Amino acid sequence: MRLADLPEVRAIHLFRSMEEETFNSIFKAAYFQTFPEQVDLIEEGNPADFLYVVVEGCVELHAKANGRETTMAMVLPVGTFILAAVLNDSVYLMSARTCQKSRILMIPSQDIRAAIEKDKAFAAAIIRELANCYRAVVKEHKGLKLRSAVERLANRLLRYNDAQGGSGSLLLPFDKRTLASLLGMAPENLSRAFNTLKPYGVVVDGSTVHLTDIKALKMLAKPNSLIDDRVI
């Protein structure tokens, strides 16, 4: 890793509070690289050699079984992935690929584990991060079990709208095929779900979506902070 990159990495919340010494020991053997899009970073079932941190760009976590495949989550800056596998010294449960050109930090997992042993502040930061990851999956799981496909889409649109300033116009952050998989539906079904939402003021124009009647959409979506809020 280049010396010039260190200050940027040090500013990341996960590494901000750790001791100087721990920081130096971790980043001796770390990589900080830019990958083009559609690069497979890890594959499920392989041993967890690195902890990954997305600094710029976007990474898709996906999984497969029985020949089917699904998107599990999208990781945006600054987010980690595969933290639990690293802590457990186990195998990855999910695969990861870049879906844009992305700057990725890779830290050998044994260094992470050693740093946790030594550095209480870092251990605390890791616990916070892991707890947030856990709660994010629980929310996804709740959404999938308790909501219909149309409701999941409606809430997702409301979430993106909020995240992008609440103007009523939002840009889908990835292509529709990925969004469909993330929401647990077939791409064809996503199209139909958008049509179903038309009477609730959802106007789709390519990857731009206008919400012209948020009140009606919320009535249908019944957003729930225990599912939809990013940090709670």
Place this chain on the structure above:
Amino acid sequence: MRLADLPEVRAIHLFRSMEEETFNSIFKAAYFQTFPEQVDLIEEGNPADFLYVVVEGCVELHAKANGRETTMAMVLPVGTFILAAVLNDSVYLMSARTCQKSRILMIPSQDIRAAIEKDKAFAAAIIRELANCYRAVVKEHKGLKLRSAVERLANRLLRYNDAQGGSGSLLLPFDKRTLASLLGMAPENLSRAFNTLKPYGVVVDGSTVHLTDIKALKMLAKPNSLIDDRVI
């Protein structure tokens, strides 16, 4: 908490490696109680006042939205629940009720957080536990997205069979309505799924299930260690 209970609690993996002093400080204000079945222990949305540890019995974690309700997980001894909410000092994402008479340990969450600050060994144990909880939810989520209802049931039966000694006869650990909800289907559908599995050697007799053709069942279920193994 009664003095006589301390050795039993100390033997639990989560509290085994912590320092004596931390242990004492935590269990001054802890409760160790036996609850009858069907007691609501916590409700989603409430602040996380306690960390819960199931020492005997069984606790159902469930969640609701839009008037629907679903079972998220069953916690068996010795397992914790609601750990992430405690660590984050946030609200519970799930509700919990006993589904048998259960002995439950309740530790005030501020004591947990303070102990993590002070005690590295305890922090490490908490990290392991949390990482396992995370991976358990990821596996559930994968199963739900990648498998049909019948496949989920088939794999669950294989798992219970293994956990109970692999004799080919197993006892369903909770009633069918709960199992159905856990697997993400309606109770009626669970009945039908059992019928679908009859040609694969699945014989149901009340809450006892005999697997008379495990090879055929595995052919259908396609068990996957990255979804079905309890610890990996």
Place this chain on the structure above:
DNA sequence: CGACGATTTGAATAGGATCAATGGGAGTGG
């Protein structure tokens, strides 16, 4: 025995998946 809840079965329906075909941009090469 009688009552209640859990489970099973049946029939009708809805939601989502699959298959097939069409439309529409973005990028490529002439």
Place this chain on the structure above:
DNA sequence: CCACTCCCATTGATCCTATTCAAATCGTCG
């Protein structure tokens, strides 16, 4: 600049799975 191609998205038609509603059966407990 324009045709060509390819891939994504949409639409239509059909099929299948799972849900819903209703009723019957089974078991357990008082």
